[in-house]
Amino acid sequence: MKMELIQPFINAADAVLSETLQCNTKIADVNMDEQVYRRKGTAVLITIQGDIEGRVILDLDNSTAVAIAGALTGSPVAEGASAVQETLFELANLVIGNAVTTLNDQGFRFKIAPPVLHTDEKGVTGSEDTEALVMCFDTPSGPVYMNIAMRYNRRRKTEREAAVAS
Amino acid sequence: MGQFPALLRSKDRQPINYLVVDDSVFARKNVTKMVESFGGKVVAEAGDGVTSIVEYDRTSPDIVLMDITMPQMEGIEAAERIIRQHPDARIVMVSSVGYQENIVAALQKGAKHFVQKPVRPEVLYEVIKYVMGTDLVAAEGAAAGGA
Numbered sequence: 001m002k003m004e005l006i007q008p009f010i011n012a013a014d015a016v017l018s019e020t021l022q023c024n025t026k027i028a029d030v031n032m033d034e035q036v037y038r039r040k041g042t043a044v045l046i047t048i049q050g051d052i053e054g055r056v057i058l059d060l061d062n063s064t065a066v067a068i069a070g071a072l073t074g075s076p077v078a079e080g081a082s083a084v085q086e087t088l089f090e091l092a093n094l095v096i097g098n099a100v101t102t103l104n105d106q107g108f109r110f111k112i113a114p115p116v117l118h119t120d121e122k123g124v125t126g127s128e129d130t131e132a133l134v135m136c137f138d139t140p141s142g143p144v145y146m147n148i149a150m151r152y153n154r155r156r157k158t159e160r161e162a163a164v165a166s
Numbered sequence: 167m168g169q170f171p172a173l174l175r176s177k178d179r180q181p182i183n184y185l186v187v188d189d190s191v192f193a194r195k196n197v198t199k200m201v202e203s204f205g206g207k208v209v210a211e212a213g214d215g216v217t218s219i220v221e222y223d224r225t226s227p228d229i230v231l232m233d234i235t236m237p238q239m240e241g242i243e244a245a246e247r248i249i250r251q252h253p254d255a256r257i258v259m260v261s262s263v264g265y266q267e268n269i270v271a272a273l274q275k276g277a278k279h280f281v282q283k284p285v286r287p288e289v290l291y292e293v294i295k296y297v298m299g300t301d302l303v304a305a306e307g308a309a310a311g312g313a
Contacts, residue, residue: 019284073195086192093190094284097235097262101282104265 005052005103005150006133012098013058013137013146016091021071021139028138033147037132040145041065043118044088046096050110052103054150057118058092060084064142071141089115095146170291172205172309175228176301181207182294185225187218187241188233188260193283197231197260200287204294205309215239215247222248222255229297232277234261234268242272249276256297260285 010027017025041061048054060068062084069077069087077083092115100112132149173182184201186208188194198208209225212218214236222230230248234241245257259272262283269280278297281290295302 016284019286069192072192074199086190090190090192093193093235094262097264097283100263101265104263104267 002150002152005054005152006148008099008102009056009095009146009148009150010135012102013095013144016094016098017137017139017144020091020094021068021141023140026138027135028143029134029136031134033132033134037134037147039118039120040143042084042088044085044092044115045118046092046115047113048110048150049113049153051108051153052110052150053153054148056092056096056150057145057147058088058095059118059145059147060088060091061142064139064144067141068139068144085117088117091144170204170287170309172305173291173294173298174205174303174305175298176303179303179305181205182229182298182302183207183209183225183227185210185212185218185221185227185230187212187215187221187230187236187244189213189236190233193233197285197290200285200290201231201294203287203309204291205305206294213237215241215244218244219247219251222252226252228256228301229294230255230257231260231281232257234259234263234272242268242275242277245272245277246275258293258297260290 014025037057040059042065043057043059046056062079065084065087066077066079069083096112132147134147137144174180175182184206186194186197194211201208209227210221212221216239232241232245241259248255257277258279258281259277260281260283264282272280279293281293
C-alpha cells in the first residue's frame with residue numbers, strides 16, 4: 001500500500017466534502033481490500049495512467065447522492081438517475097482534480113481518464129500490487145465510500161532511473 | 167450563499183455579463199447561481215472550448231469563467247483563441263486541477279486569474295472585483311440573488 005500516493009486523495013476528498021457540504025467530515029471506516037469491489041450504490045470509476053497508475057471509485061447510495069446534490073446546488077433535487085450521476089461525476093472531478101494538483105506539484109506526470117459510471121454489481125479486483133484501500137466518509141448527507149488502488153509504474157520508474165544515470 | 171453587494175459595470179451601472187464555460191451542467195448551474203448572487207447576469211453558457219469561442223463572439227461578455235478540462239477543446243486553448251481575437255477579453259480559469267504548470271500556462275496565454283474548484287463564493291467575488299478593476303462599482307445593499 002503506497003500511502004504517499006493515496007494520502008492526497010484522502011485529503012482531497014476530505015477537503016472537497018467539507019467545503020461543498022459546509023460540514024466536518026469524519027472517516028468512519030477504513031479497510032484493505034484484495035477482494036472484488038462490490039459497489040454500495042451508484043459508483044463512478046476514474047483510472048490513472050502514467051508515472052503512477054491505478055483507480056479511484058467513489059460510491060454513494062441514492063439517498064446520499066440526492067442529499068449531496070441538493071447541498072451542492074443549494075436547492076432540493078428530485079431523485080433521478082441523471083441528478084445522481086451528475087452529482088457523482090462532479091464530486092469525482094473535484095476530488096481527483098484536487099489530488100492531481102498535489103501529486104503533479106510533487107513531480108508525478110500522468111493522465112486521468114474521464115469518470116465513467118461503474119455499473120457492474122461486482123468488479124475491479126485488487127491484487128497484491130494494487131491492494132485497495134476502502135474508506136467511508138461520514139457526512140451529514142450520508143456515507144460516501146472511496147476505494148483507491150494506486151501504485152508506481154515500474155516501467156516508468158526504470159526509465160526515469162536510466163535517464164538520470166546516463 | 168452569503169450576501170454580497172451587487173457588482174455593476176461602472177460605465178452604465180448595469181449587471182456584469184458572464185459567459186460560463188464548463189462541460190458539467192452541474193458546475194455551470196452552481197457558478198451561475200453564484201454570479202447571480204453577486205448581481206451578475208449569465209448571457210451564455212458553453213460546454214466545450216469550441217462553443218465558448220462562438221458564444222464569446224455572439225455575446226461579448228464582460229467576464230468569461232472557463233473550466234480547463236473539457237472535451238473537443240480544452241479551456242486554456244479556448245482562452246488563447248478568444249484573447250487572440252479579443253485582446254481585452256477578461257477570462258478567469260476555474261478548475262479543480264490547480265497545479266502550477268496549468269496556472270502558469272493559462273496566465274501566459276492571457277487569462278486574468280485562476281480559481282480552484284470547489285469554488286468558494288467569497289473567493290470568486292474578490293477575483294471578479296480584481297479582474298474588473300475600475301470598470302466596476304459595488305452597489306449599496308446585497309444583490310437580489312444573494313439568498
